[in-house]
Amino acid sequence: MIGRKAELGRLVRVLDEAAGGLAGVALVGGDAGIGKTRLIRELIERARRRDFVVLVGQCAELGDALPYLPLTDALRGAAGEPGGPVAVGLAARPVLTRLLPDSDAGPADAATGALAQQRLFGSTLSLLSEVAEQRPVLFVLEDLHWADRSTRDLVVFLTRMLQRERVCLVGTYRTDDLHRRHPLRPVLAELQRLPLVTGVEVPPLADEAMATHLTGLGAGDSHAIDGVVRRAGGNPFFAEELFAATAGSERLPGTLADVLMARVEGLSDTAQQVLRVAAVAGRRVDHEVLRAAAGLADGPLEEALREIVSRGLLAVGRQIGYEFRHALLQEAVYDDLLPGERTRLHLTFAGLLTERGGSAAELAHHYSAAHDLRGALTASVEAGRRAIELGAPAEAHQHFDRALADWAHVPDAEQLTGTDRVRLTLDSAAAAADSGDYHRAISQLKRLRQLVGTAELVAEINERLAYYQADADETAGMLEAAHTAVAALADEGESPLLARALATYARTLWINERPQEASATAVRALEVARRTGAVDAETAALVSLALIEEVTGAAERAEELLFGAAAQTSANLSINLRARFNHARVQYERGNLAAAGKSAEEGVRLARETGLTWSIYGTDLRFLQYLVHYVDGDWTTAETLANGFGVRVGTIAEAVLSSFALFVEVGQGRPAAVERLRWLEPFWSQDELVVYMARGLAAEQAMWQGDPATAWTHAQAVIDTLKPFDAGLIRIAATGLGALAELAADPHVGAEQLRVLRQRADDTLALGRYAAANGMSGARGELGPEGRGWAARAEAEWHRVHGTATPEVWRAAVEGFSFGFCYEDARSRWRLAEILLETGDREAAQAEWAIATEIAGRLRAAPLGQVLAELGRRARFSIDAGGDERAPDERNVLASLTGREREVLALVTAGKSNREIGERLFISQKTASVHVSNILAKLGAATRTEAAAIAYREGLAQSSG
Incomplete structure (x- = not known):
């Protein structure tokens, strides 16, 4: 490697880090011909010598015509090694196998568009992770300046999701091709600021x-x-x-094109003819296709190819065919073709690929270049359908739009494509929405609805328009569109379309804060769906109705409805996951942690099995599973689940996911929380949930750091963001009141400052009380146990601000979190111990302090442990001394147990084995064993029988039976 030592060294360092278990990404840029390929070839050789699995895929100038072309290219090469780790992994992932030519992966799955893309992305990540467990992986994607939109999205996804996998991802691109509006430019700008990414600019060689x-x-x-x-x-x-x-x-010669063509002109006439034909095929060409397109007998063709290969213009490819030595050479030869010659050759290739079953995307490219509108129209529609199946909605939208542009110029378009213009526009809009381009989808449907008159089409177009507007938070005209869809079918009788229109109308009514109308509409949607067998609409209506019932006060009824929705087998996997998520969420909010954990685990399993781990609801289910374990005190499992919540985020969805990990990180006082909050800060102005999660926990962290003024600033920002009836206000009000209490306790605060602080406390408590009492529709129904716990905490913190706190208000907070929220239970006991000391009840204070100290130690909640240790030093508490000074306080024997440990103890008392306990509570036998050991230690029991006797004495066995 002459003159490239520095660049190669940077790439090798990324390779070394990947081998050591830290995933890395390198983006290699430089002008065409500057030596990027030679540099990557050297890196590949070094990787192979170190026993890396090497995957290499190349983009082509066809661009968006062929979605996932470099991934397909890389997998095709690996699939040719039977028994290899990639080939084995592919066999278990039909969604990836389906990318390969002549795949026998079976028919396309029910998931299409965005869901199919999420599945493909998740499957690619899991394949790389699985292979990397056996051997480190080098995955090279060349010529990203030609990459399709879906491939660019895949690169972004992998860059953000790869963490500790032994994977090195390398992409190359031409800097001289990146004009100001090139779609790769924003991707590079987004990725190159991430610490995981190493940028390698290949400069001109020194003289x-x-x-x-x-x-x-x-x-x-x-x-x-x-x-x-x-x-x-x-x-x-x-x-x-x-x-x-x-x-x-x-x-x-003068220009580079002149130089390249000078080489070509040195060939014989036959060889030049063959090279021109090959240039129309693209960077690579199959031997048999080239033979047929060139129209030469085997002898002359082989002689010409031998001459071309010997001159270094074509090389024998990895498959049965040839590839240009450099993309610039192919471009120069292609650009030198006469217009008529180019058109004729494209038409020849289109005909050959049609006969040989070539991909629709390639056919669309060749027919379009040959100005054959009939062929281009047919191939574009088929290419769009294929892209939808593969999970490339952006490319599907492009193909459908190209077909729509040609539609008016092809008289028999409907007969050729088997569809009509309205249906094709609907498909194009759906693809645009699936790719995230809601603006384009909405604009297409708004134009389309002015061109149709039949009731069914009016209903379908307006229903889809309202649905996409709801997804895009574009409320202007949304309710009118949804109402128009329902009204159009008023005289048409019941149908699955009516059920779907009603379900969407109910959703838009709910978004527009009209719960009574939304409820009635959802009930009607449910009835029509059941009578017409519209399972998707039925599931959607059940979920909408349940959400309405939940907010209007019938939480038990909401759980019943969601149980029914989760039990449905809808073809729409997104609706299935949405139902399962909401079912688990309602169980959690009703305080049933064990059931919520089971439902969340089942939902996560479904998402994993269907390749939708990284879909919206797949992600939500994983967070809910994390949250259940955070609340029930199993922080070890919660931490394991949070390993996939990336720190270095670049999108709102990633920011939401990342903010969840702050619960444990802040609770344990980890330095990682500081870095995570720094990455999340740019999103505070962009998303309400990120503000609530991240700034709410930033307030908690500031409190532990002794900075209540900053904590109040964060809490105030969250309060200003939330709606008055949002139940989240209860928690943030309690957090803000805690900060105000610390400010009020400062001995240097003046009388006027204290008055202002107490007024703020009054206002904040009023907000919390309003949210606790009022939902969207007015009076709030049943407030869940966690909500009641935070409401009690807010009241107690308000009393701290005013200096009127009593043991009773803090006992109410402890009782509020007694449903199993270990951490908040311990924090409330800390404050209760403080006030008991102030009132002179030292014995009761020490009992509360001991329980809180034990929980803090078990959770490794260092900040809480430190303040408890300080309280213990000031009060001269000692856990051992406490045991010596008095007989055990029988009332507190079971108080140190978490909610999950109480469930385990009840089953121990019933004579269940660890295996049976695990099956009953949906945990592993090993986890059950750990719980039993912890219970014995806390109760001071030597055997399970002794622990059972204590449980009987305290009434646990009877109450749980």
């Missing part, structure tokens, strides 16, 4: 290095070499071509 390089190529006098060095501008490929073109000649 001395270039001269050394040319000398090594072969004979040549110093005068000729000096001339080439001066003209080449540091570009190795340009220099090599100049050097070859001037061999035996004094003439120095």
Whole structure:
């Protein structure tokens, strides 16, 4: 490697880190011909010598015509090694196998569009992770400047999701091709600011290095070499071509195209003809296709190819075919074709690929270049349908739009495509929405609804318009569109379309804060769906109705409805996961942690089995599973689940997911929380949930750091963001009141400052009380146990601000969190211990302090442990001394147990084995064993029988039976 030591060194360092268990990404940029491919080839050789699994995929100038082309290319090469780790992994992932030519992966799954894309992304990540467990992986994607939108999205996804996998991801791109509006530009800008990403810019070779390089190529006098060095501008490929073109000649061609064509013109006429045909095929061409397109007999063709290969213009490809030595050469030959020649050859290739079953995307490309509108229309529609199946909605939208542009010029378009213009526009809009381009989808449907008159089409178009507007939070005209969809079917009788329109109308009514109308509409949608067998609409209506029932006060009824929704087997996987998430969420909010954990685990399993771990509801289910374990005190499992919640975030969805991990990180006082909050800060102005999660926990962290003023600033910002009836206000009000209490307790605070603080406390408590009492529709129904716990905490913190706190108000907070929220139970006991000391009840204070200390130690909640230790030092508490000073307080024997441990103890008392306990509570036998050991230690029991006797004595067995 001449003159590239520094660049190669940076790439090797990324490779080393990947081998050591820290995933890395390298983006290699440089002008065409500057030596990127040679650099990557050297990296690949080094990786292979170190037993890396190497995957190499190349983008083509066809661009968006062929979605996932480099991934397909890489997998096709790996699939050719039967028994290899990639081939084995592919066999278990039909969604990836389906990308390969001649795949026998079976029919496409029910998931299409965005869901199919999420499944494909998740499957790619899991494949790389699985292979990396056996051997480290180098995954190279070349020429990303030609990548399709879905491939670019995949690169972004992998860059953000790869963490500790032994994977090195490398992408190359041409800097001279990146014009101001090039779609790769924002992707590079987004990725290159991430610490995981190493940017490698390949500069021009220095003159001395270039001269050394040319000398090594072969004979040549110093005068000729000096001339080439001066003209080449540091570009190795340009220099090599100049050097070859001037061999035996004094003439120095001018432009790079001239240089390249000078090489071509040195070929025989037949060889030039073959090379021109190959250039129309693209960077690579299959031998049999080339043979048929060139129209030559085997003898002349092989002689021409031998001449071309010997001159280094084509190389024998990895498959049965040939590839141009460099993309610039293919471009130069293609650009030199006459217009008529180009059109004729594209049409020839289109005909050949049609006969041989070529991909619809390639056919669309060739027919379009050949100006054959009928062929282009048919192929574009088929390519769009194929892209939808593969999970490439952006490319599908592009194909459908191209077909719509040609539609008016093809008289028999409907017969050719098997669809009509309205249906094709609906498909195009759906693809746009699936790719995240809601603006385009909405704009297409708004134009389309002015062109149709039949009731069914009016209903369908307006229903989809309202649905996409709801997804895009574009409320203007949304309710009117949804109402129009329902009204259009008023005289048409019941149908699945009516059920779907009603379900969407109910959703839009709910978004517009009209719960009574939303409820009535959802009930009607449910009835129509059941009578017409519209399972998707039925599930959607059940979920909508349950959400309404939950907010209007019938939480038990909401759980019943969601149980029914979760039990449905809808073809729409997104609706299935949405139902399961909401079912688990309602169980959690009703305080049934065990049931919520089971439901969340089942939902996560469904998401994993269907490849939708990274879909919206797949992600929500994983967070809910994390939250259950955070609340029930199993922080070890919660921490394991949070390993996939990336710190370095770049999108709102990633920011939401990342903010969840703050619960344990702040609770344990980890430095990682500081970095996570720094990455989340830019999103505080962009998303309400990120503000609530991240700034709410930033307030908690500031409190532990002794900075209540900053804590109040964060809490106030969250309060200003939430709606008055949002139940989240209860928690943030309690947090803010805690900060105000600390400010009020400062001995240096003046009388006027204290008055202001107490007024703020009054206002904040009023907000919390209003949210606790009022939902969207007015009076709030049953407040869940966690809500009651935070409401009690807010009241107690308000009393701290005013200096009127009593043990009773803090006992109410402890009782509020007694449903199993270990951490908040311990924090409330800390404050209760403080106030008991102030009132002189030392014995009761020590009992509360001991329980809180035990929980803090078990959770490794360092900040809480530190303040408890300080309280213990001031009060001269000792856990051991407490045991010596008095007989055990029988009332508190079971108080140190978590909610989950109480469940385990009840089953121990019933005589269940660890295996049976695990099956009953949906935990592993090992986890059950750990719980039993912890219970014995806390109760001071030597055996399970002794622990059972204590449980009987305290009434646990009877109450749980």
